Amino acid sequence: MKQRIITAVIAGAIFLAIVFYGNELLTIATYILATIGLHELLKMRKQSLLSVQGLLSVLMLWVFLLPDEQARWLEDTLFSKIELMFLIVLLFLTYTVLTKNKVTFDDVSFCILSTLYVGIGFFYLIQTREAGLDFILYSLFIIWTTDSGAYFIGKAFGKRKLWPEISPNKTVEGSIGGVICAVVTAVVFYFVYPEITDNLLVFIIGTIVLSVFGQIGDLVESAFKRYYNVKDSGDILPGHGGILDRFDSLLFVWPLLYFFLI
Known part of the structure; x- marks a missing residue:
């Protein structure tokens, strides 16, 4: 119980300080938290974050988390967030073929849904703080x-x-x-x-x-x-x-x- 209280006080104080400051610091912290959260989900299924499907998941997550201003810049210079995520999905599916189904459709489906589950929640942390x-x-x-x-x-x-x-x-x-x-x-x-x-x-x-x-x-x-x-x-x-x-x-x-x- 003592350890739990100490962790709650320290972690809570750090998180609240970052939230109060906001701006780029909150965005960076959100990227870190979301990436750790994605790693935790993949680990449950015994998939490594450093595997090809893990790295594609991280790439999709980081694209999804882009705040509106950076997303508009990305769309003006290259592709929209949605277009990039579609491309990553195609890479996921291509990888199942290249591995001859050692990495299956179920595996990449788990990666994509895990990315959306974590990404949607943390993206709206950024959006809510901006509000x-x-x-x-x-x-x-x-x-x-x-x-x-x-x-x-x-x-x-x-x-x-x-x-x-x-x-x-x-x-x-x-x-x-x-x-x-x-x-x-x-x-x-x-x-x-x-x-x-x-x-x-x-x-x-x-x-x-x-x-x-x-x-x-x-x-x-x-x-x-x-x-x-x-x-x-x-x-x-x-x-x-x-x-x-x-x-x-x-x-x-x-x-x-x-x-x-x-």
Whole structure:
């Protein structure tokens, strides 16, 4: 527990400092986090990041993560992001032929979907920060309170299992408690940062949606780990596991936050 708290304080302080600064520092940090997250997913399937399919995955991820300004420059001078990603998909499929199916269609499909899963979430970290620091802080607070509320309320009152085949410790009562805690946090946040929205009701509804999908993101990561029989996605964060273990909920929340509230 002591190690977990120390890691949370140090890693949280570094991440918040980067988020507050924003700009190129946040973009660089996002590239690093996303690449580590992709490595963790590939490792679950026993695929190396330094293999051909791993390097193609990284290339696709880095193209996908390009912020709008750099993406416009790329489109003006060469190809659009979508065109480049199509080319990388063709290279993936060509590689299955060159290896005579030692690297299969299933392998490259996993790589492509893993890249999109990680890339979409972290891309919208950059986009959300560009929309305003208050949105990032809001997303962090509601996910932290959702997780904490679900844990403590589930411990105290949980009886019905939420999804025992995937995450046996989560309960329906804990899940509902997490949503309630997120809503309370959102109301407080609204009065501290009234400029974040002009409609409190829509803000509360949006918070409920984000809290629910944050929990779904957590379950998705749990499903990956259970399927591939691993305890944590990685060990880069002592006491917490890997990058995906810490950002699984936010990978679902940031895109939805951008779509519906920003």
